[in-house]
Amino acid sequence: MADSTKTIEMEVLRYRPEQDKEPFWQTFSVPFTDDWSVLQGLQYIKDDLDSTLSFRWSCRMAICGSCGMMIDGVPKLGCRTFLRHYHPNKLRIGPLENFPIERDLVVVIEDFIKKLESIKPYIIPKEARTLAQGEYLQTPAQLEKFRQFSTCINCMLCYSACPQYGLDPEFTGPGVLALMHRYNADSRDGGRAERMDLGHSEEGFWGCTAVTYCSEVCPKGVDPANAINQNKMGSAIDYFLRFVAPRGAGK
Amino acid sequence: MSTQTDKRRPYVRSVDGWWKRDPYYMRYMAMEATSVLVAAYAVILLVGLARLSQGEAAYNGWLEALKSGPSIALHAVILVVFLYHLWSWFKVMPKTMPMIFVDGKKLPPETITYTGVTLAVVVNVIVLIILV
Numbered sequence: 001m002a003d004s005t006k007t008i009e010m011e012v013l014r015y016r017p018e019q020d021k022e023p024f025w026q027t028f029s030v031p032f033t034d035d036w037s038v039l040q041g042l043q044y045i046k047d048d049l050d051s052t053l054s055f056r057w058s059c060r061m062a063i064c065g066s067c068g069m070m071i072d073g074v075p076k077l078g079c080r081t082f083l084r085h086y087h088p089n090k091l092r093i094g095p096l097e098n099f100p101i102e103r104d105l106v107v108v109i110e111d112f113i114k115k116l117e118s119i120k121p122y123i124i125p126k127e128a129r130t131l132a133q134g135e136y137l138q139t140p141a142q143l144e145k146f147r148q149f150s151t152c153i154n155c156m157l158c159y160s161a162c163p164q165y166g167l168d169p170e171f172t173g174p175g176v177l178a179l180m181h182r183y184n185a186d187s188r189d190g191g192r193a194e195r196m197d198l199g200h201s202e203e204g205f206w207g208c209t210a211v212t213y214c215s216e217v218c219p220k221g222v223d224p225a226n227a228i229n230q231n232k233m234g235s236a237i238d239y240f241l242r243f244v245a246p247r248g249a250g251k
Numbered sequence: 252m253s254t255q256t257d258k259r260r261p262y263v264r265s266v267d268g269w270w271k272r273d274p275y276y277m278r279y280m281a282m283e284a285t286s287v288l289v290a291a292y293a294v295i296l297l298v299g300l301a302r303l304s305q306g307e308a309a310y311n312g313w314l315e316a317l318k319s320g321p322s323i324a325l326h327a328v329i330l331v332v333f334l335y336h337l338w339s340w341f342k343v344m345p346k347t348m349p350m351i352f353v354d355g356k357k358l359p360p361e362t363i364t365y366t367g368v369t370l371a372v373v374v375n376v377i378v379l380i381i382l383v
Contacts, residue, residue, distance in 0.1 A: 015262055017258060017259060017260035017261075017262070018258050018260075022262065023262060023264075073272060073273060097264070097272075098266070100262060100263045100264075101262040101264070102261055140355070141352070141355065144352065144355070144357070148350075148357075163266070163270065163276060166266040166269055167266055167269070210343050210346060210347070211275075211276070211279045212279075212343060212346055213273070213275050213276070213279070215346070216275065223346070225346040226345070226346045226347075226348075226350070229346045230346075230348060230349045230350070232347065233347075
């Protein structure tokens with residue numbers, strides 16, 4: 001390794017379900033250079049120090065959303081967080097908060113996937129078009145209404161940042177609700193009514209108390225807190241309109 | 252046939268004391284807590300209104316009570332708490348609004364926050380000038 005190699009202490013939360021009653025911290029001394037990410041540090045541990053360490057990763061460039069973890073208590077992507085920012089102090093790496101630990105840094109994400117599926121995260125065309133009729137057209141202004149919310153990579157950092165999800169797992173949570181808004185706000189989409197029974201509920205937009213930490217930790221600038229809270233006004237109008245007009249008039 | 256045993260044993264962490272985990276949560280809890288004093292001060296003003304309806308002597312009594320040492324100390328505390336309430340309220344405001352586009356560009360959240368704070372300060376100064 002180059003002369004500029006330094007060494008950092010990485011404390012990793014370990015949990016091996018077949019032998020550990022509860023998680024414990026294990027410290028590794030990791031040599032690194034300035035361009036090393038936390039993910040590279042973990043890969044060094046797995047390759048050279050302890051091959052039993054488990055963690056998820058894939059793309060190494062903040063697009064697959066696999067390597068979300070708690071780094072010194074803050075939800076971050078391991079691939080876009082650099083060891084040099086923590087040196088000469090040690091750093092602590094744990095699995096994403098608010099999710100059960102499957103093994104080491106791997107968390108159980110079934111609940112998130114189930115919720116993601118439940119909001120129909122795809123365009124339900126407003127009007128059926130044949131191939132001969134051509135593509136669905138959209139203006140740049142219509143695109144801007146949802147573009148920001150469509151950059152979500154499902155990394156679940158926002159779920160780890162959301163105390164409401166931690167306290168009540170029934171809450172649909174920031175990332176998925178932001179995606180619900182993303183499709184509802186798309187001019188080509190006609191699926192709003194199908195999604196909004198959940199949106200209007202306590203498990204939907206109203207489960208959010210605007211802690212807004214989700215938007216702070218999002219690595220893609222999605223701003224889930226804005227996606228969720230801008231729906232509350234419309235949701236309240238929809239609630240009161242039911243007394244004077246048939247259900248759905250406010251949608 | 253071999254029986255397959257499930258080795259999975261997901262470990263669920265406690266969320267007790269979650270708000271002490273991160274300074275961001277502490278600021279959130281402080282923001283929520285300020286609303287208690289906002290409500291308390293509304294009660295103080297309502298008492299004043301009730302005293303006013305009971306006649307001049309009652310109202311003057313309420314005014315005198317406000318001038319006492321503990322009351323002034325309380326007001327100093329409430330002022331600081333209200334300033335934090337004001338700031339945090341407008342800090343969250345951009346999150347609650349639909350996106351605003353000016354010339355095709357999204358209005359930055361800071362613009363909304365600072366506009367709100369400025370308006371609030373101006374209105375308060377005007378009210379103060381009228382009252383004093």
